[in-house]
Amino acid sequence: MGKGLTLLTVGLTLILTILILSLVISKGLAIFLFNQGGILEFLFGKKWNPGTVSEIGRPIIGALPMITGSFTVTILSAFFCTPIAVGAAVFMTEISPKWGKRILQPVLELLVGIPSVVYGFIGLSIVVPFLRETFSGSGFGIAAGTIVLSIMILPTMTSLSVDALASVPKSLREASYALGATRWQTIYRVLLKTARTGLLTAMIFGMARAFGEALAVQMVIGNSPVMPTSLLEPASTLTSILTMGMGYTVLGQTENNALWSLALVLMFMSFLFIFIIRRLGRRNPSV
Template sequence: MTGLDRKENFIRAVLLLTAFSAVSVLAVITVFIFAEGTPIMFRRGVGGFLFGLNWYPGEGRFGLLPMIVGSLEVTLGALLIGVPFALACAVVLTEFSSPRLRNILKPVIELLAGIPSVVYGFIGVVVLVPFIRETFGGPGFSVLAASIVLGIMILPTVISISIDALQALPPSYREGALAMGATRWQTVRMVLLPSARSGIVASIILGMGRAVGETMAVIMIAGNAAAVPRTPLDPVRTLTSNIALEMSYASGEHREALFATGVILFVIIMVLNTLANASSSRRARGKRG
């Protein structure tokens, strides 16, 4: 074995090690969050955490149901508001717009994916919350406000991944449908959207992950009351806000309960990731096969 070979093998080994960095980080995060969060869940009963309605950390009552429902409601709201607009944009940009306009609009939309979430939250506070308070009544800090802001925040994610999915379709699909006399819209509705379905579904799931995981914007506009909201105008607290609001002063069991909140959030996100992954890999396999 020459010196060069030894060097090559050494480099290969080092690279293999770095290649496992992401997986190891993921593993370490999982271990730490679960190690900190699950003991209290088992000590006090998982049911109490998942279905308890009362969150009074001072009295040792840690019911997370209001926050779980809260997270689901604002996420659902965000999808209802954001997804139609996002899909409209994706269809317009890939099928109806001139290439020149697309080349301007797509970067503009992607540019806005980088706007920090605190800025979105702030706009929510100074523009949207007063508007809701004056138009619909209530405190303004509400499920509705959070859903609208999250709906806007998921736009760039859903738009750019859906555009990729639509553009990845073989041109023959489009040409075939048009050649048979279908209008552009019929082509979109009957051929392109159904064929790009798995990519679009993946984009929606990833947008959902972003909405579930968003923290700072939601804290600023959702009102944060730890109770199940009865109307869309009621304040709401999400899992993420629950952690961020109380982490700075929590200790002992209270802190453990916040990590338990993290565990639930983590599980939801991993389920969504796996679904998105399954959906987009089905697409990849379908294309190759």
């Protein structure tokens, strides 16, 4: 009975996955197969207006501004968040007393469960006005999106970093102390190096979540489909343009097909992050 249920679950999962992949791929390629869109123009073009055509009769589908915006907020949020997440994980596993971890662990779990719209509303109410008053401008832009995403992915990256450090065998700690190393030398030279693969996995997982985040980023980034020239000017990401435009287009039309192409890029990037995480996991199965 259990084996049959397992096979049924696996079969249904595979069928559902194949259907989703087929739908996204077919819809994502429609702009190039049926609407005469150019792949190079889509990847490297800087103008996004799929409802109109260029002088040569092709839809204007330059997605480079959104792709750049997505990568910029993802890389910046991971850059700022990783040291804080690793430091918090070291504190919880190596420095904090047991009662401290019993308090911090539920707090992290609570932060992970907060809906993204709440983070977006906090960014809209606090981060955007702060940037506007401090640096002038509208306050919307990559800087606001980076701050909000950093706050969002911090609990996830910290939890995964805690698991990575906790998986390091105690015998390595004891051997380090036996050789006369201090606590900080043990942390830096033994724990962090041993758990490096798990910490990298935490960082990539956080980047994957940041890259695919939609609502919170849409609320604070400004949603302007232009090439970002400053962290304080309105920009856009793949997810923000998707969420704004999908409900206002007609299925099968050029505008709708162009949005499906953005979704195809998102799916490809998700697979890339998953592939990296699995490769890192194979290098260190215990993490």
